[in-house]
Amino acid sequence: MANTQTLDRAEVVALAPPRERRRVGRLNLGDVAVFLVLCLGSVAVLLPFFWQVSTSLKSDSQVNLIPPMWIPHPMHPDNYITAFSELPFNYFFRNTILIEMGVLAGTLISSTMVAYAFARLNAPFKNTLFIIVLSTMMLPGVITLVPSYFIFVKLHWVDTLLPLIVPAWFGGGAFNIFLLRQFFQNIPAELGDAAAIDGAGTLRTIFFIYVPLAKPAIAAVAIMTFIGVWHDFMGPLIYLNSEHNFTLALGINEFIQENQTGAMTHWPLVMAASTAIILPPLLVFLFFQRYFVEGVLLGGTKG
Template structure:
């Protein structure tokens, strides 16, 4: 609500005179925040949904199914947490460029439909292991498949961990600045994080 000159007054003037309401429409006309908002929302919802669905499926397999090498495979998944994202950035960028995904939202959403990240799989698995295994056995006696056990028994009992991971994922993707900056070259596809940085530089 201050003029440019009032912003830098020393000592600061806490109640500006006059109140400059025109700053708000000027800000929204200078930068297309509405477009950036919808771009960000598309990315956030797509990535969060993928994380919840595929991350919980992977965790269900590690927590409730018995197969050879299960613990070794889970250990390999966990070991990827120790790998910094910057290490895989260039190979990942080359793959996405080969797929012609650069300057699209696909690099920011599709990878999260492939497990949702090791930390989320770990969190899901630890919660699933607290659910009594007798529920699975009772369902199998009634003829339920693994998919039905996952969808009708495990998922309804997992609302706390689903909500936790949904919040973590939403905040992470909403605040993400680096990956959209790398993959989105068209200003019309920028996210709120990039748009705010651009607005700050005006």
């Protein structure tokens, strides 16, 4: 088994499909077409962002110009300073990071274990249980929120970060369980069996065989979990009362609402805040993206 895992880069290149080796010599027409299509799509995707950033650098009166000003002149980068200085970043940021760490750890550990069980082990009522897992996504959150609140009141967890962190440790969410199960199920079972024969325990099999082989999926779970927590508004809104427990999403929302109500909507400030808030998730995405760069190699099993 070990030999399949230790293929080094040279071997990877050697094993790569012929298409790639051909490319070294001359331009591949298909790739050029794909490149152009993706460029075109990127323009469409980026246009709203361009508008967001452009607006964030305008003054209120520049926003109102017809025809609109595509690139603001003069620019007003001070909108960002205003947005930042009005946001109490100190503990909002700390609380958000605390929740992020707690939820990420809980989700990744817990969902891999549950997903492995569903993907690989056989037990009575397994399929029923799996439907139950899925069903937890089907009842609208705004409805279950109210009874959930009662539970956290009983646990005396309201106005603490616990209601936002602890549930992640109990299964890691149906979406993630389901996603990882799909990926684990596609991994040849011999790998796990072989590990078991080597005397590896189930947990070792999960974390040393399955998790590495499903790295792109794990990275996807991590990215989506991070972003979900980063922007979660309803949870913190309901469970946190005191401002010193607040998260960034609450703060930003407060800021946006403040600048949106009344006769004057300060779009530049709103857009500056919305732009600034997505930078950390963008960094997280870029960090995890490296797990998408190379494909997974299973080696000799299909020989």
